[in-house]
Every structure is written in structure tokens, then in C-alpha cells.
Amino acid sequence: MLKDCVICFLIALPFVLFFLHYIYSCGYKSRDGEVDSLKEAVNKGKKKIKELEVERDVLVEKTKENYGVIIDGLKSKNKEEVKERERAEEKIGALERECDLIRGECGRAKAIIDALKKDAIKDFPTIAQMLDELERNEERNIFFSMMMRAPKSAEKVQIAQEEARKWKSEYLFVKRRMDVYAAFAPWLDEYMECSVEEVIEAKREEDRRKMEQKDEDDPVKRFLTAQDYARLSEVERNQLALDRYWDNRVKKNLWLVGIQYERYVGWLYESKGYRVVYHGAVKGREDLGIDLIATKGKVTYVVQCKRYSEIKRIPVRENAVAQIFGAAKVYQYEQGGGRVIPVLYTSFELSDEARRFAEALGVEIHERVALEYYPCIKCNYSRRNGEKIYHLPFDQQYDNVVVEKDKGECYVETVQEAHLRGFRRAYRWRGNG
Numbered sequence: 001m002l003k004d005c006v007i008c009f010l011i012a013l014p015f016v017l018f019f020l021h022y023i024y025s026c027g028y029k030s031r032d033g034e035v036d037s038l039k040e041a042v043n044k045g046k047k048k049i050k051e052l053e054v055e056r057d058v059l060v061e062k063t064k065e066n067y068g069v070i071i072d073g074l075k076s077k078n079k080e081e082v083k084e085r086e087r088a089e090e091k092i093g094a095l096e097r098e099c100d101l102i103r104g105e106c107g108r109a110k111a112i113i114d115a116l117k118k119d120a121i122k123d124f125p126t127i128a129q130m131l132d133e134l135e136r137n138e139e140r141n142i143f144f145s146m147m148m149r150a151p152k153s154a155e156k157v158q159i160a161q162e163e164a165r166k167w168k169s170e171y172l173f174v175k176r177r178m179d180v181y182a183a184f185a186p187w188l189d190e191y192m193e194c195s196v197e198e199v200i201e202a203k204r205e206e207d208r209r210k211m212e213q214k215d216e217d218d219p220v221k222r223f224l225t226a227q228d229y230a231r232l233s234e235v236e237r238n239q240l241a242l243d244r245y246w247d248n249r250v251k252k253n254l255w256l257v258g259i260q261y262e263r264y265v266g267w268l269y270e271s272k273g274y275r276v277v278y279h280g281a282v283k284g285r286e287d288l289g290i291d292l293i294a295t296k297g298k299v300t301y302v303v304q305c306k307r308y309s310e311i312k313r314i315p316v317r318e319n320a321v322a323q324i325f326g327a328a329k330v331y332q333y334e335q336g337g338g339r340v341i342p343v344l345y346t347s348f349e350l351s352d353e354a355r356r357f358a359e360a361l362g363v364e365i366h367e368r369v370a371l372e373y374y375p376c377i378k379c380n381y382s383r384r385n386g387e388k389i390y391h392l393p394f395d396q397q398y399d400n401v402v403v404e405k406d407k408g409e410c411y412v413e414t415v416q417e418a419h420l421r422g423f424r425r426a427y428r429w430r431g432n433g
Contacts, residue, residue: 261307
């Protein structure tokens with residue numbers, strides 16, 4: 001039995017040895033493959049590193065070039081700034097020299113003013129007249145020169161020069177009168193809401209409006225170009241003019257600034273059921289300080305509106321409070337009694353002294369009431385034939401028109417809305433209602 005086992009063992013031994021050799025060989029080949037793979041990965045990594053190094057070198061070179069350009073630019077800019085500074089210093093020097101000359105002129109002018117203050121105040125209008133006469137002589141020479149060349153053009157130029165001379169003469173007269181006031185009472189500046197130039201411009205605007213109304217020209221044209229007026233429909237051009245009337249970016253003169261605010265405050269009273277007379281807009285410079293007369297029942301409010309002080313950041317002074325108080329008393333006397341309350345509206349504020357005056361005199365005050373957009377197109381029925389008519393804020397009869405809501409009249413926001421309600425704009429912009 002043992003012999004048989006030994007024989008079987010000897011017979012199986014070669015096979016076992018072969019199997020073990022085979023397993024060992026497979027394991028060795030697998031390890032060699034892994035080693036080769038690792039070597040290949042290492043070679044690829046080295047190659048990638050070399051590529052990155054090349055790319056790095058390229059980027060470094062480009063960066064150096066860019067920085068060189070930037071540095072050169074900064075150097076050039078610095079040189080330009082140095083030159084600019086030198087030029088600025090030269091200009092400053094020139095301005096300082098000019099200022100010295102102006103100071104010298106101011107000194108001489110001050111000496112003249114001091115002399116005028118002492119004994120020649122009456123000569124202020126004369127100075128304006130002398131300047132006016134010099135301009136007349138110069139204009140006369142120009143006129144005769146042009147007459148030799150173009151008689152018709154010369155006549156037109158003479159008319160234009162006469163108009164300009166009239167305005168300038170009036171401006172010089174008023175300005176010199178104001179210079180005298182300012183010289184002897186500098187504290188009056190605190191009471192001045194607007195300059196002489198602004199007052200003159202407001203007067204010009206009022207005269208222009210009167211001329212336009214006299215000529216029956218459409219006031220819409222003041223807000224549109226000739227091209228816009230020609231190409232747009234009636235509704236479109238009227239609405240565009242209204243939009244520009246409200247546009248805060250459009251520069252407005254003293255008259256329009258004030259009248260817009262008066263109409264807004266008047267609308268506030270109307271929306272509360274008061275019947276409002278736009279006294280300031282209708283009477284103009286003869287309004288005696290009364291802008292609005294608002295009545296409901298047996299109570300009448302006499303209102304003065306101050307918006308311009310907000311633009312100049314000047315508080316309303318006690319003289320305005322005293323004015324509206326006095327105007328209310330005069331109105332009460334002329335009406336034969338009744339309850340009349342003086343009121344002052346401002347989009348800015350009152351001075352402390354003005355508030356004290358208002359409290360003592362019983363003047364009702366409303367501060368910081370800002371102008372806001374409101375439906376400003378007046379739709380009413382003609383008192384003559386009942387026709388439905390609407391009026392824009394720049395139409396002549398606008399401030400005379402009374403909107404009676406109980407009769408179906410109203411305010412609307414847009415021209416289109418007025419047309420849809422069956423209203424048409426007043427003929428010839430003069431109103432016939």
C-alpha cells in the first residue's frame with residue numbers, strides 16, 4: 001500500500017512542479033507589466049513637465065513684454081502729466097497776474113463808487129443814459145453804413161437794435177438802482193428771492209405772452225420745433241407741448257415757475273370744493289400780493305404762493321407775511337366784511353421771524369408743499385352756446401376758466417382723454433367759453 005502511494009506521488013510530482021512554475025511565471029509577467037506601465041507614466045509626466053516649462057517660459061516672456069509696454073506707457077503718461085502741470089502752473093501765473101489787474105480796476109471802481117455814495121447818487125440814472133447814448137451813436141454809424149449797402153436790411157436791423165436798446169436801457173437803469181440799494185443796505189439781499197436779470201426776463205416773458213395772444217399765434221409753438229409742429233397731429237403736438245411744460249429738465253423762467261405753483265395750490269383748493277379765482281395769474285403785477293382767492297360758504301381764503309424761494313434756498317421772510325395780511329384786510333374791507341383768512345403757501349420754509357409774524361397776525365401758513373403733477377387740462381362748457389371746450393395751461397383763457405364739477409366739467413390729464421370725452425381745444429387759443 002505504501003509502495004503504491006509513493007509511486008502515485010512520484011507520478012504526480014512533475015505535474016505539481018509544472019503547475020507551481022506556471023503560477024510563478026504568470027505573477028512575474030504581471031509585475032513586469034505594472035513596472036512598464038509605471039515607467040511609461042513617468043515618461044509622460046516628464047514630457048508634460050517639459051511642455052509646461054516651455055509654456056511657462058513663453059508666458060514669462062510675454063509678461064515681461066507687456067510689463068515693459070505698461071511701464072513705458074506710465075513713464076510717457078508721467079511725462080505728459082508733468083508737462084500738463086507745468087502748463088497749469090503757467091495758466092495759474094497768468095490768472096494771478098490778471099487777478100492783480102482786476103484788483104487794481106476794482107480799487108479804482110471802489111473809489112468811484114465811494115465818491116458816488118457821498119454826493120453823486122443822483123447821477124446813477126445819468127450814467128445809464130450816457131452809456132445808452134454811446135450805444136445809440138455806434139448803432140447810428142452801423143445803420144448809415146448798412147443803408148449804403150442794403151436799405152431794407154438796414155431798416156430791419158434798426159428795428160431790432162431799437163428793441164434791444166430799449167431792453168438794455170431798462171436793464172441798466174434797474175440794475176444801477178439796485179446797485180445803489182445794495183451799497184447802502186446790503187442786508188436787503190436776504191429779502192431778494194430773484195435777481196434783476198430774472199425779474200427782467202420774467203417781464204419779457206409776460207410781454208411775449210401778451211404779444212402772442214395779440215397775434216393769435218398758437219402758444220404750443222413755444223414748446224415745439226417748427227418741424228414737430230408741422231408733422232404731428234393736433235392731439236400729438238398738444239400733448240408733446242404739455243409734456244414739455246411739465247418737464248423739470250426744461251429751464252423755466254421766473255413767471256412760469258411761479259404760475260405753475262399758484263395753479264397747483266389752486267387745484268388743491270378746488271379739489272376740496274372751493275371756488276377759486278386765480279387772481280395773480282389774471283392781474284399780473286397788479287395782484288397786490290394775492291395769488292388765489294378761494295371761497296366756500298361764508299369763508300374766503302386770500303392766498304399768496306412762494307415757490308421761487310425753494311430754488312434759491314432762501315426762506316420766506318416776514319415782509320411776505322405782512323404783505324398777505326395787509327392784502328387780506330384790504331380785500332375784506334372792499335368786500336364789505338365777512339370772514340377773510342390770509343394764507344401763505346411755500347414749497348420751502350419760513351424764517352423764524354416770519355413764523356413769529358404769522359402767529360401774531362393770524363396768517364395761516366403751509367410750508368414744504370412741493371409742486372406735484374396733477375390733471376391740469378380744464379374741460380368746460382361754453383357759457384355762450386354750451387360747446388365742450390378744453391384749455392391747456394398756456395392758453396390765454398386758462399386762468400379765467402372755472403371748472404364746475406356739478407355741471408359735468410372736469411380736469412383731465414391727457415389731451416387724448418379730453419378728445420375722447422368730446423371736448424375740443426378752444427379756437428384760436430383765445431377761448432370762447
